[in-house]
Amino acid sequence: MNSLKKPSHTSNNKADKFNTPLNNTDPTQTSAPRPYHPHLTPAPSSLRPHCLARDRLLSWRLASSTPEAASSMQLPAEIIHQIASVIGTSWTEATKELYGTSLLVYHVFCDMNNIPDSAGCPISSDLLSAFLASCTGAHSGSTLANYAAGIRAWHIVHRCTWDINEREYKAILEGTVTHQSTTRLAPASSKHPHRAPFTTDTLKLLHGILNKDNPCNAAIYACIVVTFHCITRLGEFTVPSIKSFGPTKHVSRASYHLVHNHQGLPVMVFNLPATKCSIKGEMVQCTPQDNPVTDPMQALQNHIHLNPATKDTHLFAWKHLIHSIRPLSKAEVTRMIVKVAKSHPGLLNLKGHSLRIGGMLFYLLNGVPFDVVKTMGCWSGDSFTIYLRHHALVLTPFLQSKPELLNALKGYILPPVWCREQVRVP
Structure with missing residues (x-):
């Protein structure tokens, strides 16, 4: 068998169809190895x-x-x-x-x-x-x-x-x-201690501490509320460092859309270019909430009003200086969460990942079915059930001695189960 040779360029440029160099290098991360x-x-x-x-x-x-x-x-x-x-x-x-x-x-x-x-x-x-x-x-x-x-x-x-x-x-x-x-x-x-989940009360506490008229605080709070209600990872709505933002791999202003279903109900849609589990990206969504303090739409609108930027800018970029806009880093948000947690003893184990845990529990405790929550959080497998083992709040209704309460909950909280009578073997 003859060895393959790299084709030479011809006048009809057929060779251009082969051996095109792949651009796998991230231009924002060119640092030398430590x-x-x-x-x-x-x-x-x-x-x-x-x-x-x-x-x-x-x-x-x-x-x-x-x-x-x-x-x-x-x-x-x-x-x-x-x-x-x-x-x-x-x-x-x-x-x-x-x-x-x-x-x-x-x-x-x-x-x-x-x-x-x-x-x-x-x-x-x-x-x-x-x-x-x-x-x-x-x-x-x-x-x-x-x-x-x-x-x-x-x-x-x-x-x-x-x-x-x-x-x-x-x-x-x-x-x-x-x-x-x-x-x-x-x-x-x-082994890390179990992460305490974020709750709507935690969001209200943050809202009372952060100055909503401060560009940085407004960006941080909007990021936290959106991440919570979208049940996603904090790192997928932030950047690893302020110099690493790229619109092809991080969420930008153009990634956000407000759509309405056939009944006119609003849905906030965010297209994440890349996530921890998918290089092709994922689409996450949430809806406006009745409480204006914890409403992701109002928090996002306030942030965008204080931090105007072009469509190709990071979604939660904030006005650092008069003529400077800075992408919101994960470290910036984490520092704020840790700062608040330290000043409130009941929140000592509150971390960035607590947002994803808390968002999942928020929907489950409000009666949203398991399979819907699983879809919202983009879980392809059953790894999300690990969260349930550590939080008795979700399991509490099923441990009660009142059968009427349990029967009322089974219909819309428990995952669907096929009855044996429904399955017929030919």
Whole structure:
């Protein structure tokens, strides 16, 4: 089989249809990689260039020649790089950073145990078990799951066989290989206390503290109220840093629309260009509320009135100086939440993620069905049920001794269940 050659340009420009460079670089994040932590410094290797964490999946190469790599040796290097780049676009930047950290920890482990690069990929079940077992006791179960997912993603990007079947993979993560639960062995320091949920009373408290005529305070309050009622993540309505805003990956003024249904009822719609779980973005929505203090529409209108900006500006950008408009960062909102929580003992565990938890509980406690709340919060699986286990408020009606109350609630709160009589087997 003849090796593929990069086609030369012809007069009819057919070559322009192939090998077009992918623009995966984020122009707003061009900082140089920081030095490794003294306890997480891999051995020098040409296979592992010092780069940003999000670039490790693609830039850290394999040492051994796998069957997949051997079959592609006839392809030009730039085409192989193009294949890896295309595969890598399936993850968000935040996920790539998380997986890049996983790779770093894994390679440091291999260096410490004199495991050669050629044995590190494809990884064996024994090596994966040994790596995760070595981390047990120092990290939480979710962290270990992220480590395993990062190693797996590295295999996928470089088209290396993942020789660990699904049952074996789950067994390793569950701790059955080591006969102990990694979650049980995780140190208390790795486990965060349960987040206190935001409530409408919390929003009212914030409204009384924040100056609605202050551009920054108005932006923060509008962001908090909208995030709460849309049941979304705070990071998806803010920016990581004031220099990182990009209209193609962060919510802008153009992302917001007010629409009405066939009955004339208003709905506030926000198109998020990218989210934690979807690089294609998601659409979230909420409706105006009767209480003017906690109404997301009034909060947003007040913010836009005080902070006028163009359509391509961040949705919650605020007037920092007379001639300067600044995107609202997650840190700015978090600082305000922490400040308020510290001054009110009952809100000590209030964090940014409390908004998503509180929004979900707000709708459930107001009788909105589980499946509707799940759709509003863009949960593709049943992970949202984890929130319920930690908040007895939602479960309280079902624990009452009054059967008439329980029967009244079942119809519109419990998820729909098919009755056996409705299912007929031919």
